[in-house]
Amino acid sequence: MRALAEKIAATLPAHSTFSLDVKNISSLTTSDATGIRQALRSELNRRGFRPASMPSAGTKIEVTLSERVAGYAWVARWREKDDEQVAIVAASKILGAGNDKTQHSLSLESKLVWQQPAKLLDFVLLADANDSHTLVTLEPDRLIFHSSADSPQSSSTAVAIPHRKPLARDVRGTINLGGRTQVADSQCTGDFEKAGGIICTPSNDMGSSPTEQRIRIPGHEDSESALLTEGCGGRPITLESGTGDWTQTDSIQGYVMSGAQGPASGTPIEFEGPVLAIHSEEKGNVARVIVRNLKTNNYEAYIVTAACDH
Numbered sequence: 001m002r003a004l005a006e007k008i009a010a011t012l013p014a015h016s017t018f019s020l021d022v023k024n025i026s027s028l029t030t031s032d033a034t035g036i037r038q039a040l041r042s043e044l045n046r047r048g049f050r051p052a053s054m055p056s057a058g059t060k061i062e063v064t065l066s067e068r069v070a071g072y073a074w075v076a077r078w079r080e081k082d083d084e085q086v087a088i089v090a091a092s093k094i095l096g097a098g099n100d101k102t103q104h105s106l107s108l109e110s111k112l113v114w115q116q117p118a119k120l121l122d123f124v125l126l127a128d129a130n131d132s133h134t135l136v137t138l139e140p141d142r143l144i145f146h147s148s149a150d151s152p153q154s155s156s157t158a159v160a161i162p163h164r165k166p167l168a169r170d171v172r173g174t175i176n177l178g179g180r181t182q183v184a185d186s187q188c189t190g191d192f193e194k195a196g197g198i199i200c201t202p203s204n205d206m207g208s209s210p211t212e213q214r215i216r217i218p219g220h221e222d223s224e225s226a227l228l229t230e231g232c233g234g235r236p237i238t239l240e241s242g243t244g245d246w247t248q249t250d251s252i253q254g255y256v257m258s259g260a261q262g263p264a265s266g267t268p269i270e271f272e273g274p275v276l277a278i279h280s281e282e283k284g285n286v287a288r289v290i291v292r293n294l295k296t297n298n299y300e301a302y303i304v305t306a307a308c309d310h
Contacts, residue, residue: 008085018058018059018061019058022040035236106237108305115298123135134147138174141167143158143161159188225239226239226280228281239252240252252269
């Protein structure tokens with residue numbers, strides 16, 4: 001899914017809108033095709049593109065799911081600057097697709113890696129050749145590079161993030177090591193291996209905001225969610241927070257998707273406050289989670305890992 005999204009994203013204007021239509025002429029079930037559509041839409045969202053408010057607005061992307069002897073072929077067509085664009089990717093057979101009723105469940109684990117009183121939007125752990133870790137935390141107005149992820153007393157270097165206008169109370173931000181790290185109207189680019197390689201400036205696109213890859217679970221439309229990278233047996237995994245407000249404790253539930261909704265998988269993990277953000281990692285069934293602990297009033301950073309069970 002990432003490969004197809006990358007090919008589409010390479011030709012679209014930054015932060016543009018799109019509509020997505022998927023036609024299934026393969027042996028995939030309707031539920032599987034729906035899941036693929038949602039996953040592709042989520043991948044485009046994660047790259048900063050937004051679904052159009054009306055089907056007639058934005059770039060119209062048509063995807064056909066076809067089948068070959070060795071697997072599937074997914075063909076996307078859209079127009080950019082009056083030129084037709086075509087992207088084709090090959091996909092292996094999705095385990096559990098069609099009439100195979102293979103069921104998957106998840107076990108979730110959480111690990112607290114950082115906590116602080118200041119507002120926290122995102123974080124990453126960077127490992128060096130000696131397997132020591134540098135923690136990078138993202139706040140609304142600065143990126144902070146901590147020399148050790150194991151101690152709040154570690155030395156740190158901060159990179160200021162300037163903004164053209166006051167930030168909203170519910171400001172969001174996400175760290176993208178392979179691209180632009182963005183907070184509201186500002187973005188940071190450069191080499192994250194060292195703080196001195198980062199440059200943060202206000203963006204020219206005042207209306208842009210970072211988005212996460214999501215598959216919406218009915219009843220969880222206002223919850224935090226993230227689509228994980230690997231999935232279970234070819235089926236997407238999504239993590240969803242609860243539906244309470246920011247004054248309540250919260251939980252994260254894993255779902256192995258089959259169409260619009262998969263069964264709840266395993267036992268949810270509980271937190272001492274609301275889940276404010278879930279960011280998927282580039283590799284593995286891993287997510288970065290931000291929680292506001294209602295007992296300590298600290299912002300907490302967790303690594304949540306999903307393991308597939310059959």
